Amino acid sequence: xxxxxxxxxxxxxxxxxxxxxxxxxxxxxxxxxxxxxxxxxxxxxxxxxxxxxxxxxxxxxxxxxxxxxxxxxxxxxxxxxxxxxxxxxxxxxxxxxxxxxxxxxxxxxxxxxxxxxxxxxxxxxxxxxxxxxxxxxxxxxxxxxxxxxxxxxxxxxxxxxxxxxxxxxxxxxxxxxxxxxxxxxxxxxxxxxxxxxxxxxxxxxxxxxxxxxxxxxxxxxxxxxxxxxxxxxxxxxxxxxxxxxxxxxxxxxxxxxxxxxxxxxxxxxxxxxxxxxxxxxxxxxxxxxxxxxxxxxxxxxxxxxxxxxxxxxxxxxxxxxxxxxx
Amino acid sequence: xxxxxxxxxxxxxxxxxxxxxxxxxxxxxxxxxxxxxxxxxxxxxxxxxxxxxxxxxxxxxxxxxxxxxxxxxxxxxxxxxxxxxxxxxxxxxxxxxxxxxxxxxxxxxxxxxxxxxxxxxxxxxxxxxxxxxxxxxxxxxxxxxxxxxxxxxxxxxxxxxxxxxxxxxxxxxxxxxxxxxxxxxxxx
Numbered sequence: 001x002x003x004x005x006x007x008x009x010x011x012x013x014x015x016x017x018x019x020x021x022x023x024x025x026x027x028x029x030x031x032x033x034x035x036x037x038x039x040x041x042x043x044x045x046x047x048x049x050x051x052x053x054x055x056x057x058x059x060x061x062x063x064x065x066x067x068x069x070x071x072x073x074x075x076x077x078x079x080x081x082x083x084x085x086x087x088x089x090x091x092x093x094x095x096x097x098x099x100x101x102x103x104x105x106x107x108x109x110x111x112x113x114x115x116x117x118x119x120x121x122x123x124x125x126x127x128x129x130x131x132x133x134x135x136x137x138x139x140x141x142x143x144x145x146x147x148x149x150x151x152x153x154x155x156x157x158x159x160x161x162x163x164x165x166x167x168x169x170x171x172x173x174x175x176x177x178x179x180x181x182x183x184x185x186x187x188x189x190x191x192x193x194x195x196x197x198x199x200x201x202x203x204x205x206x207x208x209x210x211x212x213x214x215x216x217x218x219x220x221x222x223x224x225x226x227x228x229x230x231x232x233x234x235x236x237x238x239x240x241x242x243x244x245x246x247x248x249x250x251x252x253x254x255x256x257x258x259x260x261x262x263x264x265x266x267x268x269x270x271x272x273x274x275x276x277x278x279x280x281x282x283x284x285x286x287x288x289x290x291x292x293x294x295x296x297x298x299x300x301x302x303x304x305x306x307x308x309x310x311x312x313x314x315x316x317x318x319x320x321x322x323x324x325x326x
Numbered sequence: 327x328x329x330x331x332x333x334x335x336x337x338x339x340x341x342x343x344x345x346x347x348x349x350x351x352x353x354x355x356x357x358x359x360x361x362x363x364x365x366x367x368x369x370x371x372x373x374x375x376x377x378x379x380x381x382x383x384x385x386x387x388x389x390x391x392x393x394x395x396x397x398x399x400x401x402x403x404x405x406x407x408x409x410x411x412x413x414x415x416x417x418x419x420x421x422x423x424x425x426x427x428x429x430x431x432x433x434x435x436x437x438x439x440x441x442x443x444x445x446x447x448x449x450x451x452x453x454x455x456x457x458x459x460x461x462x463x464x465x466x467x468x469x470x471x472x473x474x475x476x477x478x479x480x481x482x483x484x485x486x487x488x489x490x491x492x493x494x495x496x497x498x499x500x501x502x503x504x505x506x507x508x509x510x511x512x513x514x
Contacts, residue, residue, distance in 0.1 A: 223467070
């Protein structure tokens, strides 16, 4: 296991040299991005000026809001096109190397991701997706355990019709963050889902009663580890199988992993595979545009995120293969 | 008319909770029985592995002949089905202990230790042990659930009318609770 100190050395001795040409690219597109941003501000100001006049005349129209949104959309498209090559270059050269540094056996593919089918077969989120995207797939075999994870963003939409008969579509996030598929070290055929425990945290004893009435889910499984029970609620198809998977030591390890991640963690176990979802609000592994690439700060983040992800196999002790599954 | 309507509402309000309590007690009791049955099934799965183990180790093991015959006898008794629950638990503890000593003895025979068969058997035993322990935990959880219903108000009134009594959880035997004494293991 490599530490942040090792990574700091690696950053100074090797990555710096690779970063210099990319830093040049960044500087060259920075001018364009600044001009683009000024244009956006100007357009918004203009729009605001016109709008305040029309409001003074007593004529308010939704067209301004629409125009404002259009400005942002156009800005987004142009911004994406300007930075596209820069981001690609950064990821293929730098993130690629950091992944290899964290573990030799891992492979990085920037435009691939965990598929929607795989995401849905985890059964962690019971809402079906209307829009699904992702990137930064990292996969490999760490000792005896095959692991695969990527960034994904799954959303569903709701449409409402207002009094004037116009339809509004709204997108809601189901999950955004890192999603893992890991080969589990025990065989099983059913399904066990481990979710962050919201009801019990809020309502205590009554929360437990609420959980058992959750119709969408399988049976509630009450486990004996109080710390684990405080953090998570478990649903499964089989009371015994769920306990076969969630041994006392795995429960402890999951609690520790959650504390280390400092984020919302969801897990599920379906047909000998383990799925983990770790929520992130930001996009991961993206290079900065407005500030220099040569500072260590953001790389500490990339390293920590990757180390946490690749460390899950050791943290949950998945290389122990003393059962009939090899 | 209103009187009658009111009466119906009152009756429903009384009967409905009674039905719910009655059914939940029954389902909790059945859950306990169901999980206990699974433990039995898993123990049988372990007994089924024993002949394989004996067949694999008996050619190699010279000094453990006694233990092997003892295991075979105990297994035969356990699967015969003519024993009480208490005897079953007791017999199972003895078999576990004897199997443990065989698994330790395997370490003394390098050929045996490396054989594919024994590795596979060890994995199967580990698996079924882990499943048995999972089933015991499930049993304890369902017993706690059941006991809570039997003791807590208002289901306790219903339970006492139905003649339901508290059940015992599985306890780890005194021998298992002690720290593993490695020296003693190697002596056997």
